[in-house]
Amino acid sequence: MTRPVRTSPPPDATDREWKPTDDLPLLVLAALERDEAAWKQLVERLSGVVWHTIGACGLSSTDRDEVFAATFFRLFENLSHVREPRALPAWIATTARNEAHALFRSKRRLVPTDDLPVRDLFAGDHDESLLDNELLGVVIAEFNKLSPKAQSLLRLLTAVPSLQYNEISKLLDIPMGSIGPLRQRYLHQLRTALVPYLSDGTL
């Protein structure tokens, strides 16, 4: 393994002035007035938190697409009932989780089987060829070695727009007081695994 390549942070990682929830109220209003461009912006704005939530549910890639679309259909149907647009990230994360569980239930009924092979679904569900950055590839490889529970939590913690601890607690059904300590533990595990790959080795 060669030395890591520099990476660029996403705008939301460093820009503390702008929050991706700031213009949600305007986008919701415009979409309700049948402004399709506003709807597309709304989808783009919320796509990250939906995708990370679905990723935390241990679905195959095909099912992820299906649940992703179903989640936004649900949002569109409910758009006129949105009272607090800034709370949409939590609402849509819950909706995505529910859609994923509904899909699990239907698959369980259709194909009687043992518990879903969550670990298998998590592993190797990404396209290595897309990783042009070696360090990012290493991060994913080490991330995939973490437990499914750790992966789920870290996916939700890295969602954009971000989710609050109480929201993550509900989504994963773990006590809110455990999230901080678990976050520390899992990030420590990941950091320890990455030490050999980081330039100065002093992590």
Added chain:
Amino acid sequence: MNFDPKTHNGLEALLRDALGAAEPIPARAMDAAFSAFQLGMVDDLLAELLYDSLVEPSPLLMRGSEGEARLITFANDHLTLDVTFLADRRTVVGSITPLFEGAVEVEIEAEDGGRSFAPTDQYGRFRAEMAADSVRFRVAGRLVTPWISR
């Protein structure tokens, strides 16, 4: 590097980047979500009641072991939904056509907000128990029926 992985926030930012690179949201998934705007127009989704055996009794109606049933057919441009309320006033069986790929569930929404989900089998058939007097059916993104009182 721009992220400082020594900090929790920095490591999370690095992981966020890595996940974004390894598992980008496929364009087809984004397109499907965008299309909710077109498909999701209520007028477009709302299914029309095409047949109701309560209104038009048919001599062909089932009067067998399951007693007298009520047959209803809904359709929109996307789907046709046939439902049968069995005589026990709880069981609903039905089917959707045409079949399409992926797991499909028929959602049955009660007036009080209760929701139950019935997965369709490989032939598009489903079966559910529903005690509510008024219900409507939904196939996410494809069809919503008017409210039906049993």
